[in-house]
Amino acid sequence: MPTASLLAYQPHDHDRCVVRAMQRAQSLCDAKGARLTPMRKRVLELIWQSHQALGAYDLIAALLQEGSKAAPPTVYRALEFLQETGLIHRIASLNAYIGCSVHKGPHMSCLMICKQCRNVQEKAHPELEQLLLQPAVLGKFLPEQSVVEITGLCPACQKAPIDCPTKD
């Protein structure tokens, strides 16, 4: 039985991921009094259609294919909203976006990014949070945001360097 933390790397019923993510998004927005508009919802669904990081222009292309008129500002606004609401993460080292799979408020997590298939696994990490925010580490620096990203090869791509099963 696959552990939850490795789900991105395992064959699984991905529809359930999407359903769960969308349910959570709706209840989070309800709780915050934020509006999960059709555009925002659709962008989030597209992001959740895989565990791979998608670029803003990937999303734009997907929306255009669906017949939606989606210029860059529209998509970037949706992405901004979803980030602020804690529903997605921006991956700085890829200029791409991934659904947030940690179901709690602001958190410091570590993103493991497969350089080959772009699969991203998020790992919540309380110890990391403790360690990084220690005064001993930061000195008098006042932290606000953190980016922790590890790039490498996911288990699948280590075995099958050319044709990672979780790709596309």
Add this chain to the structure above:
Amino acid sequence: MPTASLLAYQPHDHDRCVVRAMQRAQSLCDAKGARLTPMRKRVLELIWQSHQALGAYDLIAALLQEGSKAAPPTVYRALEFLQETGLIHRIASLNAYIGCSVHKGPHMSCLMICKQCRNVQEKAHPELEQLLLQPAVLGKFLPEQSVVEITGLCPACQKAPIDCPTKD
């Protein structure tokens, strides 16, 4: 007496930083059989002229002002070389570059980035390395590169929010 680890945030004889960095660059290149050409050297000097992150196009502008013909590919090539040689870091969350101040081989360090003055302090971090690279954390993920960046306010900007003394 300021500790070495806080040097970026303290008034200091910055020329010594530059001299030290350039000496180290030269010996590192000698040791590796790499060529620290005039262009690469100049780019590194420009990066070291402050402890603030500089964008590629900042460097291009500076080079043009000096009369050097510097189109983007030239500068990006120099930056690529300097990164590979371990002389600079790219800051993913800023799309900018900073001199590496950790005098050893490949290392996992934490960059503390002031959102106000763009001052960047690098903190080498063996514990972080241990913590992040544990199998317990990464599972079967095979890590290659890491990005650890904390954005916030440096000590100076906490005190003087508008006019950080280390700015420019």
Add this chain to the structure above:
DNA sequence: TTGTAAATGTTATAACATAACACTTATTTC
């Protein structure tokens, strides 16, 4: 001194992101 590899120059363009303003849709207030 000539051949080869490394580095740089040059032109063009790709990829990522936002500013500014117009328009539409939702929500509130009276």
Add this chain to the structure above:
DNA sequence: GAAATAAGTGTTATGTTATAACATTTACAA
């Protein structure tokens, strides 16, 4: 419920970061 307000989206244009492709020059080695 109609007017006022705010929130969201559309549209055009442009800013910012980065690279592809190929020509030329420079350094070093044979």
